Amino acid sequence: VGFSAFAPLLKYMGNVTLALALQCFVIYQVLLFVFTRLNPIKFVKKFLPVMGFAFSTATSNATIPMSIDTLNKKMGVSKQISSFTIPLGATINMDGTSIMQGVAVIFIAEAYGIHLTPANLATVVVTATLASIGTAGIPSVGLVTLAMVLNSVGLPTEGIALIMGIDRILDMLRTAVNITGDAVCTTIVSHQEKALNREVFNRN
Numbered sequence: 487v488g489f490s491a492f493a494p495l496l497k498y499m500g501n502v503t504l505a506l507a508l509q510c511f512v513i514y515q516v517l518l519f520v521f522t523r524l525n526p527i528k529f530v531k532k533f534l535p536v537m538g539f540a541f542s543t544a545t546s547n548a549t550i551p552m553s554i555d556t557l558n559k560k561m562g563v564s565k566q567i568s569s570f571t572i573p574l575g576a577t578i579n580m581d582g583t584s585i586m587q588g589v590a591v592i593f594i595a596e597a598y599g600i601h602l603t604p605a606n607l608a609t610v611v612v613t614a615t616l617a618s619i620g621t622a623g624i625p626s627v628g629l630v631t632l633a634m635v636l637n638s639v640g641l642p643t644e645g646i647a648l649i650m651g652i653d654r655i656l657d658m659l660r661t662a663v664n665i666t667g668d669a670v671c672t673t674i675v676s677h678q679e680k681a682l683n684r685e686v687f688n689r690n
Contacts, residue, residue, distance in 0.1 A: 495652055498593045502656050505585045510663045514670045522677040524687060532560040532687075533669055537662040544625040544658045546576040549665050557669060562683030563676040571675055575668030580618035582660025582667075583628040587614040587635050594636065594645035606639045613638040626657050 515526030536556050540549045553572045557563035591610045595602050602610075617631035629650060633643045676682040 494593070494597070495649070498589065498649065499652060499656065502586050502589045503659060505589060506582055506659050506663045509581055509585060510666050514667055518670050518673060521674045522682070524673070524677075524684075528687070529561070529670075529673070532556070533666065536669070537666055540665045541658045541662045544654070544661045546580075546661055546664050546668075549661075550576055553665055553669055557672060557676075560686070561669075561673060562686030563673055564679070564681035567676045567679060567681055568672050571672040572668055575671060576665070578619045579668055579671065580628075580660075580664050582663035583631070584614045584618045585663075586628055586656055586660050587617065587632050590632055590649055591635055591639065591641065594641055594648060595639075597645060597648055598642065600641060602639060609638050610635060625661075626653060628657065628660065629653055 511530070515530070518524055518526050518529055533556060536549060536552050539552055540546065543549065550572055554565065554568045557568045557572070558565045588610055591614075592602065613635045617634050629646055632646055636643050636645060673682065
């Protein structure tokens, strides 16, 4: 149908990517620094291989063993803690999926010419958050739960077809964000439980 139809999709991809980048490299790292006083740049460098693996597989579940191993050997996080929080986070902590669903709802509403009220937007925030809890950590599951979010504000679920073709790339990005959030939370919990070996974290 021409480039004019693809341009809005590029804007959608750009907005989702920007939001995911802010969540991963700003919000998570600020939380890490505030609660643990660890160097966020060093954390990202050490965790980058895990993020790359999550990006290539687009599944949180497949990344669990690598996350636990990296946190223990490179970050000094106790395996007792990470072996509980990482699998738990892979199921209930899907911030990247929630972000994508929020942007997707607005994109689909614009495409159909439907105006969303502030009450509708609040419903989207709550529903997207709830939909991301208990979601299976497998590729493209965000599109399945997006149908529930669209229904909550009366938008046609057929709108999912508009973004289905480009979702694989965004799915890879949001998986990397999801597992990074799990790792940051695990590091914070390990610090609070006095089970974080800072010598291991600071080691090059």
